Amino acid sequence: MTTITKVTNYNELTQAIDNRAAHIAITRSFLALDSVTLPDGTLLEGIAQEDGSLPVLSFLADGVVLTTNNTVQNLNIAASAEHRAIFNTKTAEDLGKFHFSRLSLIGQFSFIMRAGSQSAQVTIDDLDIVYADARHYFEQPQKYGVNVLQGAFTAYNFNSNPDSVLNISIKNIRIGRANAPVAGSGLFVSGFGDEGGRTLIDVIETGDIYSNGKLPFGVANLITAGVFIVYGAHAKRVEHHGNIVTYGVNDMVLDTWGQVDEWVSHQDIISYSPSGVGFVNFGYVKNFVVKGAVKTYGLGARGYNQYDGTVDRIEFNDIATYGDGSVGVQISKKIGTLTVNGSITTQGGIGNSLVKGKNVLLPAIALSIKDGGEVDSITVKGNISTQGKDVTAYQVENGGKVHAISVGGRITAAGADAITVQDGAVTPIR
Incomplete structure (x- = not known):
């Protein structure tokens, strides 16, 4: 049975990491003075406090750094909004399996697979990104005369090797708030390009998503989207149980350059912005259904x-x-x-x-x-x-x-x- 190492402050957390603890449990809210890198195979979680609330792990800049086979669950992570709350940096041929559940974030969730990494499997269930600003990251898909800005949630196979595969499953994700959208795209999933590394998506299930690219009016070579399935990505099923809303210039609501087998929205698709399209398709979609209304203003x-x-x-x-x-x-x-x-x-x-x-x-x-x-x-x-x-x-x-x-x-x-x-x-x- 794996020993649970309980921590109540930053010093105890860094000590647990230095000791390569396999299971770290945060029991109190505190500020981490620097980003923390989880050892290979480590599970990081929060334990509810006496009033039932989960602790808040705060950062001044970037937050939790992943390695291989990590799990992060039952925790509030508050990084700086223009930084990453959870992200990966390690290169390995097989990065392993990653699980994320019951998380609330300030800051970007970023999983990018780069050259040297051939495979990874990411599973997400119950992720709420309250706010993030993802406009400044340099890895951007390019096609049709435009670049796409990354999202508050970003899963990206940036490895040009066509044998590299990022597998991902996303359930119960919410992004932004009404009239307080995230900056950049909302949910962004991409492969390397029309050729190269692929991203295979078993399912994406969302609640409400609110995004604003904050692009100046007249800019023609940059776009964002509430939900963007970019090239090299193939989703079996995408389903929206909440409204998908964009507020900024060139903010598509739903967009794909990739492939989606089944795409269903049960609620409204809304754009309040100039040149914001409700649904724009450059890829291959087998079946697309909007049960709510498409409204652009x-x-x-x-x-x-x-x-x-x-x-x-x-x-x-x-x-x-x-x-x-x-x-x-x-x-x-x-x-x-x-x-x-x-x-x-x-x-x-x-x-x-x-x-x-x-x-x-x-x-x-x-x-x-x-x-x-x-x-x-x-x-x-x-x-x-x-x-x-x-x-x-x-x-x-x-x-x-x-x-x-x-x-x-x-x-x-x-x-x-x-x-x-x-x-x-x-x-x-x-």
Whole structure:
């Protein structure tokens, strides 16, 4: 049976680490004067105090450093917000298994696998990141003319070796607070690139996520997201049980350059920012469902964009945008079936929006099929409607294809000089 080493202050904690204690239990809140590195195989946990509260382990900068086969549980860790609460630095061919449960953090959770490390397995259950600022870390995915900022939660296989694999499972994660979002992305999971080391995700289950990239207006080469499944990452299932909300410029709400088999949001997808897209897909998603509403309020903030890759089946309730240049649905590649159980509505006119790393002027079209876009079938059970001047409600450009479309309600364009339907393919509307 493993001996439990109980500690009540920083000196006792460092002594336990120096002695390579296998099981360290923190029983009182205290300040650590420097980051602490767990020995290989060590379990660090908190033990509830007399009033039932878990202790707070505080740091002036970075917090707990992982090595191999570590467990951290039942603890509040308060690092400096612009530093890392939990992170890894060690290189080993097999980093082993890591378990994290019942944790509340201030500061970033960062697990990055670098050259020399071929495998690791990370399991998370019940993680609350109250606040973190992840905008300044240099390891950033690059594609489509933009860099992606890391998240308050970051799991990243930064090893170019295609045989390297980071396996991860995430359940019950919450990030940020309403009107007090984390800075940078929220949840960020990535492989090395389209080629190279991979990150395989068994499951991601979230509660509420609130993020703000805090990018200046007009910046076109940086983006963030509430949830970003980046290239080289393949998730079997992603499920959101809370609202996903972004507040800043170029803050996507849900974004992927990777692959997701099943992606379901039970609550609302909300962007309050300029050029914030509710869901933007550059990867391959088999099945995507939003049971809540997609709502965007900022300039050029679109509802759903299919820029690259494809989706087999995608379903929404309502999509509503309120800003100028805020397209409801824009499809530029071939997809399978699109179903909207409610309506697609836009309120704005022509305005600036970020498109593949460039700021361009767009009209707030409700449903737009671009040249090169193709849809097997579209079903909108409610209305397709716009309010803005010089805006088309439903547009299929020359070179776009819609094989079948059914609209249960009305197609209307209420603004001056607006057009109801502009269909270069002349698809019958049922």
